[in-house]
Amino acid sequence: MGVNLEPILVKHKTALKDFSGNTVSVDAYNMLYQFLSGIRQPDGTPLMDANGNVTSHLSGIFYRTIALMEEGIKPVYVFDGKPSPMKLKTLEERKLLRERNEEELERAIAMQDVEKIARLKRTINRITIEMIEESKHLLEYMGLPYVQAPSEGEAQASVMNGDGIVQAVISQDYDCLLFGARRVLRNFTIYGRRRISSRNIYISVDPEYIDLQENLEILSINRDQLIDIGILVGTDFNDGVRKVGPKTALNLIKKHGNIESVIKEKNFEIPELEKVREIFTRPQADHDVKIKFASPDREKIIDFLCGKHNFSSTRVEPYIEKLTKSLEKGNQFNLDSFF
Numbered sequence: 001m002g003v004n005l006e007p008i009l010v011k012h013k014t015a016l017k018d019f020s021g022n023t024v025s026v027d028a029y030n031m032l033y034q035f036l037s038g039i040r041q042p043d044g045t046p047l048m049d050a051n052g053n054v055t056s057h058l059s060g061i062f063y064r065t066i067a068l069m070e071e072g073i074k075p076v077y078v079f080d081g082k083p084s085p086m087k088l089k090t091l092e093e094r095k096l097l098r099e100r101n102e103e104e105l106e107r108a109i110a111m112q113d114v115e116k117i118a119r120l121k122r123t124i125n126r127i128t129i130e131m132i133e134e135s136k137h138l139l140e141y142m143g144l145p146y147v148q149a150p151s152e153g154e155a156q157a158s159v160m161n162g163d164g165i166v167q168a169v170i171s172q173d174y175d176c177l178l179f180g181a182r183r184v185l186r187n188f189t190i191y192g193r194r195r196i197s198s199r200n201i202y203i204s205v206d207p208e209y210i211d212l213q214e215n216l217e218i219l220s221i222n223r224d225q226l227i228d229i230g231i232l233v234g235t236d237f238n239d240g241v242r243k244v245g246p247k248t249a250l251n252l253i254k255k256h257g258n259i260e261s262v263i264k265e266k267n268f269e270i271p272e273l274e275k276v277r278e279i280f281t282r283p284q285a286d287h288d289v290k291i292k293f294a295s296p297d298r299e300k301i302i303d304f305l306c307g308k309h310n311f312s313s314t315r316v317e318p319y320i321e322k323l324t325k326s327l328e329k330g331n332q333f334n335l336d337s338f339f
Helices: 028-038 057-068 085-111 116-123 129-142 155-164 214-219 223-233 246-255 259-266 272-281 296-309 313-338
Strands: 023-027 074-079 144-148 168-170 182-187 192-194 203-204 208-211
Touching: 023 028, 023 155, 028 057, 028 074, 028 129, 028 155, 057 074, 057 129, 057 296, 057 313, 074 129, 074 155, 085 116, 085 272, 129 144, 129 296, 144 155, 155 168, 192 272, 203 246, 208 214, 214 223, 223 259, 223 272, 246 259, 259 272, 296 313
Parallel strands: 023 074, 023 168, 074 144, 168 182
Antiparallel strands: 182 208, 192 203
């Protein structure tokens, strides 16, 4: 998902505590996909309640968000609005891929290939309207603010960082840098030892951050040129140029200055270039976002998670206490900072 800029970016390993005291925007759809993919039973089946409703997303929002807050990080989830028409092709491609994986899963089940079944189940994820509404309700009960973006959630989350409303963006996608995020935090909810089922190995996933200005200086380019690099490579809104990867795109832009000169020199074709570029240079976003944290509603959390979705009350209740303490500590931090 998103644009592949990894080979040319400088990233720094970090720890959650290093961002204590920061308010951060969270690319909600990006994180929900991570929760749905990563929070699973051993056989690859997502967590479910007694009625068969998927609860992996709720588990992630509740437990992993509180883990962030215990480190002094105050998250603001940002949800997608209406997708850009330029993204419809990407969304259709993702739908077709999911359908192919579902067909392959049926064959794996027929063959009783346990390893393949578990791997495929983790790749087949759907975020439904019900999941979105449940996620928003849970955040409200937890006393945490969320933002409804007019269009792309990662664009809104990035603009909030660019405007100084938040100090960073939590997302796995590098697109945030093209949208103007000053600092992107990766692996902040999925860190630790993780199993790669397709290869039957374990890898260590560490939290890391990417600083936009640092990378622009190291690459000797500006943000407009970074956007041009992304367009050459391919984004969610365009296919990019065949056989042009991040390093080649970087060299082309540094040599020719901008994408128009590259296109003229190399005879490349990029349909609707200006429309694609404008998505990043003038993202649809609300610049007047108000953020307010509140006290968690213990009874509503317990009724929602334990009563409706069969979470264990003996596990949920201590986390409500952690959440309450984290919010009180965060408010005290802000008061101390003010004086």
